[in-house]
Each structure stands twice: as structure tokens, then as C-alpha cells.
Amino acid sequence: MIIILKKGSGKSDAEPILQQIREQGLQPLYMPGEEKIVIGALGDERILANLQLDSIDCVERVIPILKPYKLANREFKDRRSTVQVADVVFGETKIPIIAGPCSVESEEQILDVARAVKRSGASMLRGGAYKPRTSPYAFQGLEDEGLRLLDVARRETGLPIVTEVLSEHDVDKIAAMTDMFQIGARNMQNFQLLKAVGATGVPVLLKRGPAASMCDLLMAAEYVMSADNPNVVLCERGIKSFFSDTRNTLDLSIVPLLQNETHLPVIVDPSHGTGVRELIPPMALAAVAAGADGVMIEVHPDPEHALSDGFQQLTPEAFDELIAKMRAVAAAIGRSI
Amino acid sequence: MIIILKKGSGKSDAEPILQQIREQGLQPLYMPGEEKIVIGALGDERILANLQLDSIDCVERVIPILKPYKLANREFKDRRSTVQVADVVFGETKIPIIAGPCSVESEEQILDVARAVKRSGASMLRGGAYKPRTSPYAFQGLEDEGLRLLDVARRETGLPIVTEVLSEHDVDKIAAMTDMFQIGARNMQNFQLLKAVGATGVPVLLKRGPAASMCDLLMAAEYVMSADNPNVVLCERGIKSFFSDTRNTLDLSIVPLLQNETHLPVIVDPSHGTGVRELIPPMALAAVAAGADGVMIEVHPDPEHALSDGFQQLTPEAFDELIAKMRAVAAAIGRSI
Amino acid sequence: MIIILKKGSGKSDAEPILQQIREQGLQPLYMPGEEKIVIGALGDERILANLQLDSIDCVERVIPILKPYKLANREFKDRRSTVQVADVVFGETKIPIIAGPCSVESEEQILDVARAVKRSGASMLRGGAYKPRTSPYAFQGLEDEGLRLLDVARRETGLPIVTEVLSEHDVDKIAAMTDMFQIGARNMQNFQLLKAVGATGVPVLLKRGPAASMCDLLMAAEYVMSADNPNVVLCERGIKSFFSDTRNTLDLSIVPLLQNETHLPVIVDPSHGTGVRELIPPMALAAVAAGADGVMIEVHPDPEHALSDGFQQLTPEAFDELIAKMRAVAAAIGRSI
């Protein structure tokens, strides 16, 4: 840890800080520069985090050398992790494709989609039973009935299921049914929910919040992992920027960036990432080319009459065409679908 | 509602949309322009929201004329609302000041602060018992013991209390003790939590999420209000922007903007809004000058040794100086503290 | 054009607006809704832009139906445009790769790079002679000597040249030498410069500004095109967002979005777009997969000793490896390099 003191600070300002570092068992370093005093702390600086040295008046800046995340940190684990969900594996050469509707709407709808995406080559089925909607007046999902229908579709097709959990109250119920939890972007820092899904041991698809830095996302993963659940898959789904011609700004660069920083698999959701039907295919291809460990795409048998987010769902036919192209791009970079 | 069709669309594309509008009991309007067809729907367009017309392939854009929020909408209520918390009123000429530490740390600490801020003229006491922390390894609050200590401070000083709720599980317990719930920025779209605090009827301080538009914030308020709890106070506390020299970018313009758009009171939190101790006084003064209906400021007896966010807490002495200046600015614009 | 009046406005507020629309030769439409009055104007609404109807007190919002750009607008031109730079064509199935150093530093350096990137398969050479640097104390480019060296490299390799112009004073001098102007991101709205390069007729590589919307970018192109220079190639190079782990946020979605909106070719610069050497290859591959009409990559014989931006330049060896992969991805989507 590097601590820069404000201009005009002197040895006497530095002394208590050096003392605190020493007391924590780290080696303090006093570096009086020409204009400012710099203090270093050698050793496992994470011990110092609770000292809140940035609260001290003479301190201009505190610069950590080490990252605050440990379990998610690639520096502590040489190999990339794999996360297994039923028979699907994230983090290997083969890239799982998750497909399905925004919301489960009826038995016919979910069965139609499930059969179609399975036929096209998807590995997992997605579908919202509990829906987080910006408006309290909008369709809130079929809830328990939605869960039941997802199970029907799984039995019929064999595709493992991922579905979103919104409430701590529902964690046990959903854990008993789903193959993987989805934590939505709006709940990425709902820490109680993260702890609760962590405790179940069920794999978690953790979506990046719209204003989350890489560190925020990895610290959210750390909440799940520190509850003894290492089965976390990260998902880029677009961030908020000044740019409003797309629903969100899909930040594909974070895929390789995360892969340097963490051993966890990283997938991409171009449906939410763009919010524009025409942009889903090019961005799904780009995600594969950028090295994503999975892609999640919304598919609906009749998007024009979907109960939610129809504008960002593909028809089964469009999905079928897209997955063929994704397969070609994957092959071009030495992977497969 | 205005619906713009993509270039090249014709009468036959418009017809089914006109039909849908008619079926909902609204009056459809067909406006073929030189380059594009525009469709209008006259009447209470909120009925159309569930039609998801933006999912239709030939539709370029759907432009609502009316706002999706009703209960929070100023257009439906002529007068500004007031929200009463014990004997404190938000939304009148007198501007309540909420002060207190980031976290409740001990009986001595919270009593010290409570007495000091009361003496200086604060109207309410804040203090976190349950803390949402980015890191699972950081201090998570005193929890139930923190609640108890807040109650002790209230009995001693008479100041009403506001404290944050993180979990649906804690809603009833906290409702039984607190005068006002705080919903933190990270939970602004934790809709289950919003419904739960709505159901209690206890007043709610709703903080704007770091990537929340005005509409997002008012729809979150709508979740609380549609659970029959009209006692919502909105709080600007900074948004995420590219600018990283402050912790957040305090968006003061939203104060008068919200006051045009909603009848709910709007307050400002310059502590989180800046994350820099030196910036809290000027931005607190600016908040008053901009017309805020309240200001919330973090105060700690010894910020350099605070267990959380010490860098954005004022000493009681600095707070005392600040509140005197705020009083002068309030008087300059015809208000009081 | 749709004009929404503020709640409470009446027929008498609408009348003068309807009159103005009529006077411009458009057909006005009066639509009194349940809560608000809406006014429509049928015809070429661009005539109305100068009326500044949004300045009128009773007007809540003005919503244009048509786009303000004409020459760049795809709606007015059915086919995609191609832009020819010497023998290189942008906008066809074959994807040109532009490569070269951030700055021209010496004859040896530019010749080394030029030969290497040509050998690997690049189509054009880039290199800065005049450099826009954030700091006045940083290396500002070799200026005229840099231009001369670019010419030497071009003669030697046959690769056409693109180089940045910073000043109206240099436009003629550079026009006489270069095959293509580069307008940098910081100058995207330097309208005098846009007009000046437009007047030369030399093709222009127009980089998107870090806070430019799609409309801002296309209006900047319109400045060049309305000076009778249709030879504009657009370049996405990253925008400013809250995310600071990369230098910029590469907004790849704008590639297909622009291709729907304009007939102009769109290329991507992953060097500036990420500012991180390790991220250039995955994002270059993603750009190709997303359908970019070109990719521009910084290559330096010895990035560790570059005079500018070494951290985002590839070695010739790394570039050679990358271009082979790009070729494979291009083939996977039916294009070539």
C-alpha cells in the first residue's frame, strides 16, 4: 500500500501512520520526496483496509497495490476455473449457449422455445418466472407457476435451467428446482441475496450491474464465493453510458480484461446489452470472437406479442441462423459451440 | 402515444396497430408523412404500455406522451406533498437537516454525535446498523445492537431516527423501531424490498441509484406508493459518470427538475455525493440554494478512526460551522433551517 | 415533427404554433389528448428546425420524426457507399487493415513498421506527424519531417497513408501529401477544420469523439460531405464512461447501428478503444465479427521505447499473429482481409 501525504505535511504527520503500519505487522517505508511525503507498507496490505487510512486529514491518497478480492482473483489460482451446471461446463473450449424467453408466459410458449433452441444447439434454457420490472404496473412474471413450467420444459428437452431470483424469501424454493440461479443486474449489490444464494451451493450466473466497475463485480462474486460457493459465472450485459441509442452500452472489452483478472468464466448477454433486435446477431458474434465463455440470448416464438422485452428477443428461426454463424466464428478462434 | 414506423412501411403495416389501439378504447390517428408513417393514440395511453408496440418489427420508435408514474406525478396533484416523520416535516419552508455517523459504532459514539448535532440544530439522526459494504471482508454494522443504540440516542435527544434496511427479513423488526426507513442507492431497484417497506406505512427515504434516471427513481417511488405508503422522500446522492476525482457526481440539477415532475420532497446527501470531506460544506450550501427540501450529512466524533467512510464524515465542530452557513443561505432564499 | 405542450396549455397556446407550421408550407395537426395537447407537422420537418419551437414556453418537448442528417443518411441512399483511398476500398467485402505507429519517430522506425505490416497483409499505413497531446510538455510529433518520412515509407512499400491534421493552417500542406486525412476524436467537432478538409476532396477518416452520440458523429460527417466531399470513413475508437479500467469504453454496438443509419463505411480502432496492449487482439477480432469495414491497429517496432502511447502498440510479431486470426474470423462471416 502506498500512502501519499498532502503537500505541507511533515515527519510528525507521517509518524502515527508509520506506527499503525508497524503495529499491524507490516514493514513501513518512509519516502520523503521533493514535494510530498510518500509512505509505503510492505506485506499483506489487506490487513490495513480496516484502518481506513484515507480518513486521516493529512492523507491525500491511498493506493492499494493488491486487489481486494481474493477468492475470485486470478493471481491466487493459476488455472481458469470451470463451473459445471448439470452436464454443461463453462470455462472450457466449448462455449455453452443459453437461450430462452425473457419471461415464461405459458406451457406452450416455453415448450416451443425449449424444443427450438435445443434443436439449434443451445446448451441451457433461460426463462424468467419472477421478473424485476421498472414499473409496478407491468407484468411481474408467472412466479411459482413459471418455475413449474420451466421444470416441464427441462424434463421434455433435457436442457438445464437458469432463472432469476429476486428475493431472499424465494431462495430455497428456487434452489430446489433450478440448475443455476441468475442474479440480475439490479441486484448485483443486493448483498443479502448474494449471501443467501451463496449458502445454497447452487451455481450462480452473476450479471454485472449497469454502473459496476470490474472491482465491484468481483467483490459481488466474492460475497457468493465467501459463502463457500465457488460456482460463479460472470455476465457482461451492458453498462449505462451517455449513449442512449442502445438500451445499454455493451462493454465487450471487459471480457478479456476479466479473464486476466479472475479465473471465473465470463459470458455475454447481447440481448440486454443492446436492447435492439437487429444488433443481437453482430454482437453475439463479436462476443464469441472476443473470447466469451458463453453467450445468453433471448428467444421467443412470437416476439411481437411477448409480455416483456419483445424488442430484444429473436425468433427461433433467427436464433437458428445466428447459432450457425457463431459456430463458424468459434471455429475460427479454435473453440466450438 | 406516438408510434413512428420504419421507412418503407405502408398502410398495411399500420393497420393492425391502429386496430390494437382501437380495441383498447383509444382513438387511433393515421399520419402518413413524406418519408415515414406516424401513428397517434389519443386517450389514456398507459393502457397501451402492456401492448409492447415497440416489439413490432415495422416500428422504429414508440414515444409516450404521458409519464408512466401516476402516484408520484405532479401532474395529478397540484400541491407539493409533505412527509411527516415524528415531529419533523419534509416539504415545507423549513428545511430539515439529518445528521449522524455512517455506522453506529458504540453507545458512546452515537450518543456523542446525537447530542452534538441536536445542539447544532439538526432535526433528525441518521446511523447505519446494517451496512451494505462492497467488500464481504469489511465491517458490516452492529446490526440489532446498532438498532438498540439508535433507540437509546433517540430517547436521550428526542431526535427521530432514519436507518437503512437491506433485507426483507429485517423489515418488520426495523419498522417497529425506526421513524423512517432508508433505502440505499444499491437497493433502489430491489423491488421486493420496496414493496415490503411500502406495506409497513413507515416513511421511506429513497436514495437514487448511481445509474438511475429520473423516471427510474420515480418508478421506484411508485412501488412504495402503490403499496399504499405515500410517505416517500427522494434523495439525490450522486451518480456514476466518467469523472472519478469525486466518489460520485452530485447531480444537483435533479432537485428542481424533480420538483417540477413530482410532488414528493427531495433532499440531498453531499457526503456520498462527493465522498470528499472538503467538498461537503460547499455542496451542502449549494443544495440549500438549489431548493432542496432537506440535507443529510454524515457526522462522526472522530472521522479519522471511523469504522466506515471516515473520509466523508465531518467532525461535530465542522458540522456546527456548516449549519450556521446553511441557515444564512436558507434565509437568503426565503427558507429556514 | 411532434410537439407536446405542457399540461395546462390550451387551444390558444397551440394556435400560434399551428400557424407557424402552416406558414412553412407543412400541414399542421391538432391533437388534444386527455391530459396534454399534441401537435403534429406533416411534410419535410427539417424546414422547421430553424423555428426553434423548443424555445416556446408552453412547449414541453419537440420530437423530430426525421433525422437531421441528409447526406450521411442511409434512408436517402439505398446502397452502402464505398470510399476509395488510392487502391484501397472501404465498404466492400474485403476489410482493409490500417497499421502503423502512433507517432512517426524516425526513418528507420517508420520504414521498419511499414515493411513489416505490409508483409503481414495490412492495406494502409498510419503514423502521426502532428500529435495532439494532452500535455504541452509531451512530444508533439516530428511535424513536417514526419510527413516527409511517411512519404518515404509509402514509396518504399506502396501502402497508402493516413495521417492526422490538427490545424486549418496545415490542411493544404498535408492534402498535397497524404492519401487520407485523419480527424482525431478531440477535433470531431472542430467545425472549421471539418469544412477545410471537406474542401480538399481528400478522403477523411473521421474518429468519433469521446462524448459523441451517433447523431453528433453523423452531423460531423455532414460538415465534410456538405463541403462536397463524400469520401468519409467513420471510426469508433472508444467513448468515455464511468469505467476506468480501460482507457476508453469501446462501443462496438455502434458499428452495426451506424450501418443501419448511414451508408458510410465504419471502421474500429481497438488501440485507442482499449488503451491496453493485451486487449487489442480480442477486440480486433470482435470488431471483424461485428461487421466492421476496417480495423486500425497501432504497431511499433519497439513499443517499450515508443515516444507516445507505447502501452497500446503491438510489436510487428504480435500484429502478424493477430492478422492471421482476423483473416480466419473474416472468412467465418463471409468476408476477407
Place this chain on the structure above:
Amino acid sequence: MIIILKKGSGKSDAEPILQQIREQGLQPLYMPGEEKIVIGALGDERILANLQLDSIDCVERVIPILKPYKLANREFKDRRSTVQVADVVFGETKIPIIAGPCSVESEEQILDVARAVKRSGASMLRGGAYKPRTSPYAFQGLEDEGLRLLDVARRETGLPIVTEVLSEHDVDKIAAMTDMFQIGARNMQNFQLLKAVGATGVPVLLKRGPAASMCDLLMAAEYVMSADNPNVVLCERGIKSFFSDTRNTLDLSIVPLLQNETHLPVIVDPSHGTGVRELIPPMALAAVAAGADGVMIEVHPDPEHALSDGFQQLTPEAFDELIAKMRAVAAAIGRSI
């Protein structure tokens, strides 16, 4: 300067860096931590900027201790600077108010405004003769005739003039007439223009670009100052954020932040900062309360018929009312207008 090496780097990676630091006459410091090696450089690190140490493969991060701006840096100058424009002084207790139309449109218009704002208590007159417009089809200003009319208004009222310069070609002509140059937000990093206005010695009002960090803004000031022109006044006028209900997001916190960082005066433009007429008064009051050294407000005799930006201009009557309130707020914080 602190240099952090990537994990896995060893003494042999550090050695050449230590050597380079030594060669520049600074004292290198080798700090092998538990997980990473950290290198320090004691002395005037600005010498190291040109070494581009962040280009070296084993370097994870380079952290400057000192700021790259010198002339604008408050650390090198104890007192706040004042900038004198004719008889108006920026940077003292008295706060100058600049007022006038977006564009000069006619002699009658500019004289009307000039007389009115002078009567109300404005200190300077603003008015655009050369206008940077997003669209090439929009009104581009009266140009030379606009300059002449500004001069007429100055003679009539005695108010000093500030007007925008767009082109290096116009610098001498405008310098001969104006009391102060305005560099608009879009040109904040038009470095050639900054050097050119710097060379004239005429005071410069430098507006912050919509995506400019504090450092970017101060480095732009440094371009002017290093051309031997210390007369720079900085202007906050709103940044781009995800928030689109206002034209820009007025970042008032940067006012006190800049005042800690630089000795230059800092003013605020709430007209561009909000782009909404109703928001100008509250944000002008907030700017004064936040400690701004000046406020610039757009005033037009008939905003509904303005040729540009009518939606963000006040009538002379509204301005008169506002300045009275600003005077009261200024008095409340011990300043005057």
C-alpha cells in the same frame, strides 16, 4: 512516481527500470512486496514522463505522485490568482456576472440585452459572433458583423466583452476587438487554438469539455499559460453523463475541487449546464453558494424567437429577478455581486 510490476516479475525485470530512474538523476527505490514488486522514484518525477514506463511489458501500473500541470497548479502558488478583464476582476470576493445572448442577432437585440443586463448589475457582456453548431444547416452566427455589433454594445454600455473564437484564422482579428476570448467546450482540446490565443495575451475563458477530467481541463489551461498567458478563467458548463433529462449534467462539485487544485478562478455556466430555462435560476444560486468566482447566464430579449438555444435563455426580466436572489445568496456566504 510509483511503479507496480506485474505478479511474477523479478529483480531482473526491475533492474533496467531502476537504472533508467538513476540515469535521470532521481533516486530509485526497490520494494519487493509479498506478492508484487513496487519501485519508487524520488525527485521531480515529471522528468520521467517521457520515459513512458507504462509501455514496459512487466509494468502493471505507473502511479504519479505529482500532478502533470505546473503553471496551473495551486501547489506552486500559495495565493489564488485574479484575472483582470478591463475593469472586471475574477477571483476576488466580488463575483462578476457575465450575461448576454447565445448569438448576436442584430444591433437592436444586442443593445437591448446589453442595456438591460447592465441595469440589473451584470459586469460583462457575452454574445456569439462565430457559432459552433452541431448542424452545418443551422445558423452559424453573424461573424464579423457580430463582432462589430458587440463593439457597439460595449461603447454604449461600458461592459467588457467575451466572445467565442472557433478558428486560428480569426484569432488576431478577434484579439483586436474583444476583452476576453471564449474557448468553447468542443474546442477545449483544440491545442493549436489554445496556443494561438495564448500567444495574444488576451484573457481566456476556458470552458470544460463535456468529457474532460479535472486534469484534462488543467492541462488545456497549461497550453494557454505556457504560451505566456496567465490570464485564464475556467468554466464548468456541464458534462455528458447517462442522464438525459438535462442537456448536460452540471458538475458543481468541481468548483471547490478546482479551487483546491489550481489558483485560477472558476466560474459556472448554468445555461449550457442544464439546457432547461426553469433550471437556470436554482443552479445559478447553487453556483454562488458553492463558491463560484463568477456566473455566466444567457439572456435574450425574446427567447422564444432566438436564432439559437432559445430554450436556455432568460428574459431580461427573469434575469433581473435572478440577480437579486444571487446577491442575497452571495451576501449569505460573505461575498458580493
